Amino acid sequence: MSQMIQVLTKDQMRADIAAQIGLAPEEIEADESLVDQGLDSMQVMTLLMQWGEVIQGLDFARFMEAETLDDWWLIAEQAQSA
């Protein structure tokens, strides 16, 4: 679970997203719209609350703008390198 980890990896993000949507992690397409794959804004809030415990300063609005897991990972990567 995300509470146990110290850094957020792309695989962890993928796993958490999959858990929210109710899919297996490998079913998440990294370059396809997360909305189309079934993620909704309430779930985004939940995910950011989880991840917010690992990384400081995740901006909800920026995640809302981004479309795919790849995009999300870019934001998370930047936030962790800052």
Place this chain on the structure above:
Amino acid sequence: MTHLPPVPAHAQPLSEAQKGIWYAQRRDMGSPVFMTGQALTMRGPLDVAALRAAVAQVGAEAECLSLRFAEGQDGPVQWLAAGGAPALVVRDLSGEADPEAAAAAAIEAEAKGPVDLTHGPVAGFTLWVLAPGHHILSERIHHLAADGYAMVLITNRLAELYSATCTGRAAAPGFPPYAQSLEAEATYLASPKRDKDRAYWHETLATLGTIEGMAAGEPVSDRWFHRAEVPMSAAARDRLHGLAAEVGLNWADVLSALAGAYVARCLPVAPGEEDLPREVVLGMPLMNRMGSKAARVPCTLVNVLPLRLVVHEDLPLAEWLVQAAQGMAAMRRHGKYRGEALRREMHRIGAGKRLHGPLVNVLPFDATPQMAGLETQLQILGAGSVDDITFCFRGDGRAGLLVQADCNPALYDLATTQAHATRLATFIEAALDAATLAEVATLTQAETAQHLFARNATDHPVPETTLVALTRAQVQATPEAEALVFGTERLSYAALDQRSDALARHLAGQGIGPGDVVAVALPRSVALIVALQGVIRAGAAYVPLDPEDASGRRADMLARANPKVILAEADFDAAGHTAGILPPADWGTGPQAAPTAPGPHDPAYVLFTSGSTGRPKGVVIEHDAIVNRLLWMQDEYGFGPGDRILQKTPATFDVSVWEFFLPFLCGATLVVAPPGAHRDPSALAGLIRDHAITTLHFVPSMLALFLAAPASHGLRIARVFASGEALPAHLAAQFHARIKGRLHNLYGPTEAAVDVTYREARADEPGASVPIGVPVWNTRTYLLDPRGRPVPDGVAGRLYLGGRQLARGYLGQPDLTEERFPPDPFVPGARMYDTGDLAFASADGTLTYIGRADHQVKIRGVRIELGEIEAVLEGTGLVAQAAVLAPADHLGQAQLVAYVVPRAGVEVTAIREALSARLPAMMMPAAIVPLDAFPLNPSGKLDRKALPAPQLDASAPARALRDGIETVLGAAYAEVLGLPEPAGPETDFFAAGGDSLKAVRLTLLLEEELGRDPGLGTLFEVPVLADLARRLEAEAQHDDGLGPVVHLSPRKGGAPRRLFAIHPAGGIAWCYRGLARALDGAEVVGVQSPLLDPDAPEPDSLSALARDYCDRIEALMPEGPINLLGWSLGGIIAHAIAAEAEARGRAVGQLVLLDAYPSECWRNEPEPDEGAAIRALLAIAGHDPDAYPHLVTRADILGFLRETGHPLGQLPEAVQHGVVRSVQQTNRLVRTHVERRVDAPLLHVHARLDHAGTGRHPQLWSPYAGGVRVLELDCRHADVVSDANCTLVAQALRAMPDQDAKGHNTKAQNTGDGATAGVDGAHRRARLAHQR
């Protein structure tokens, strides 16, 4: 289409989301309901400068605040106006007695103020100062520019910028550009994803049925809405999160699903679908921002999509919630597809064609913003229009959760709104702990107790006795009193008693006693009364048979009742039944025996009613039941000796029972009408007069006939009872107009001893039919859903009855008895009766009958009360009687058919025309069938089955287009719809392919053709060509140019200058039309007197009037210099407005006085008397009154104006009175007015030919203005506004220097340019000079 206003070249089309809002707003341009608003309360030291800077900064960042909108060549367009965002306005209320209340009122008034979408601004920010350290910031943004989420973005940004200034920390970067939202939409529109989404929606909605509302009526947004809020308890919030976690869903979806389950409880059940799970179609607003470049752009993106939700009440709750959430997830995956597009593609535009029902919206995002050093609290004022009902859940669900119901006031009252909010919150709390939805009550506990018990607290002591015992007691009390009158026969109580006993002994002699049945088949006569009395005295029950009905029904009834004997004339045909016939002549001649008196629970009578299977059912009523009914009636209406009750109801109809027996319980007299008289209104009226009848009964159909007969006029009847059919409210009104007496509406089935509810019908009953009222003594009524749960007030439920009056059951039909008289679930050991009737309760428990549960009338999906159409038909005064049915046509669709008995000489076409002016198109009958008289069945009710089938011809147009508006419409429909030839009179614009865009094109085209815009709302309301033509003609008769503001020039996109032209004494501003034409490029807005409305109060002073006008003007022009013009006394008012505007800190641009002189000139002049005021109408119409000395009276002058074709002559009389009133009142106000000085200079237009020797000259204004310039015209006062002079005035106006547009005030800044212009007209000489 050349009348379109110019728009900037860079204007862009609206997004799909905006178009939906634009068309809705266009239905009612003045409606403020599309303004979204918030109020942020701030406690603590506020840095006003920092807030002002933050508002300015947000204005620069959030481009949507600078948007402007207009109708373009190819549909509506938008553009960004440079610097068009509003600045912070500060209003200090700290001096008010109650600043909080003042702020609440001011904020509400502000929220409800109109907005000018073309000239802007489309938003506003106002800081209300309540006290030091106590402020409210109100924000409002038109929904075209921002949705709820955008409002949150903007508020949070404001808070961030403010805090940044206060703390010295830098704020994060601002918003992405507005264009990004339009680009995002364009990207989606071009993407293959859109095609996939479209396919999903078309498949999902292919089988979408008709969408029901929770309240009857069309969901067209009103100008505002009712709101009720209920917080959810902390325990419920915890349970919500707990349940969401248990079932693996998010809490928002759980809430949405449960709200849907509640909505299902409030919808009517379709006949035949009582046992199926109900489907509701919710409108789900989606933020529509995730994964989009538009996510952070303040703009309007919210997308309302339909969610088809089947409510399986018997499934385990968790299982059903998961199912529901899957539906929501699927919808979200296709959530970019616009609801507006779906509406078009699924043909869900226009009356009765909804795409979804109530809205359900979970809003976890609008958290209160944090501001440095301040304690903040956020209130959401409005979030766009409320078409029907919107359920919102606000808050994050953990710290707080507010259940909010917003309702359209046209469909729900405030109490209903409050009840929905409370009930929904209670329902959700209960559902969170339930195993299945089935076990969750619809009502709150308090409501349940109220509905089941408080409303049924009818206990009253009634002795357990019989009709026989009560009658015998009365005979003892008043043996000599007159008991019975029939023609010339009269019987005392003693005589009736004697004859009745003789028959009873005769029957007993034949072995008849309690438990036996005796048939009675006699016409109205003394013998009939004696027969009924004799049978019950013998202890038996009577079963009445119609002596004239020899059909197969009679044999069936005789077979089932199996009477021991038949009391009838000797020639009665017993249809093979073996019972002996005992004719009246033989009564008392056979063997005699002492009769056995019946007990309270022996049957008193058996009445046959028609059964749905076609075979009549025999209803068995015991003495105890009918005794309760009669003693209640005696007590409720105070019957006693001296009352004379008319017996006219056939004995086979249960109403006759109280007519037959009540008189003899209370010492009254029964007057028996001759056979057949009950069908003859004149004969009835004669009987009532001759016999001084105090009480009688009518079935409403017969009451209508009776009231239509001249003979009924002016009758006095103490009590008239109506029952047997719904009593139309208009009939009650008609009754009171014609008859002196009281009218009582009773309801009850034969199965519950005649009547179980009652209500007095007054002349002013609201609604289509008079309610059936509340239960009588010892009687219970329940309104239940198909699962036997009580329904909310206002929601249709099936009516069940309980209590003492219930029948024993159906004779010889135990199965049917068990089915229709099930156990009462609320009173152990008791039974109830299922009436099969539908009714609803109002908040006070009063019941209103709706119709039968088995054939509800729906036309194009809208529930229609046929009684309403009947009422309107009767209201036309063209028909004596009307009945509306909804038979199915050849396609199986319900069609409205109106049957009428027209008044003499009235054609059906006239009725149709009158109707189409009064009814929405969806309620227009497809056919109107004239009849000489209505067929009545033997009990006097309208015999619906005997009505002839209408001739409906769907294919061929009924007739050609009429000249005039119809022909114009025919061509316009064809042009817009792309039809090869003119549309026929029956063409429905939307059915023929019209959509919102085409509708706007049509209105524009019509504006060009007819000179006025019919309004989009009108088109939605009456899309059928002939009906629209009728509506437009009707509207033309009372031209709308009488409101407080009249736009005299077409409204222009981006026109910078507006001139407010103030009405002269007559109150109407139409005299400035010519000036408006001449002033091409400026927009002239006429300000008209409130006195034109006959109900408007008279203003106290001219200054008060000026304040009112200034409010109006500021509402239309929240910023920029105000330009004013007024002719005659209108000039004085214009000047007073200028003074008021300057006092408010507004700059006055142009102030133009057309031949007006300060009030001191009039102070000592006599006020015009009525004659002079009436003659002023001539001047108002543009004539010189002095030229028509022969026109003196009101009739002369109005006749002259009509002849000359002036619209004043066509005005309704009330408005003509208003004009005269305005002339007098304005003159009165002027005489007590004292001018204040204004800083702005004024232009005076001086009509030189009228004022020689009067001392009236332009310089009189010098003390009251910052300069006076004069335009001299060689004309008279009345001609100043003539076309030729208007050109000169317009030239002078254009030559005037513009005032400093930004300057706060043009303090004593005389226009020192010395502008002097010579203007030469062809016939007149004018001189423009700078004076002083």
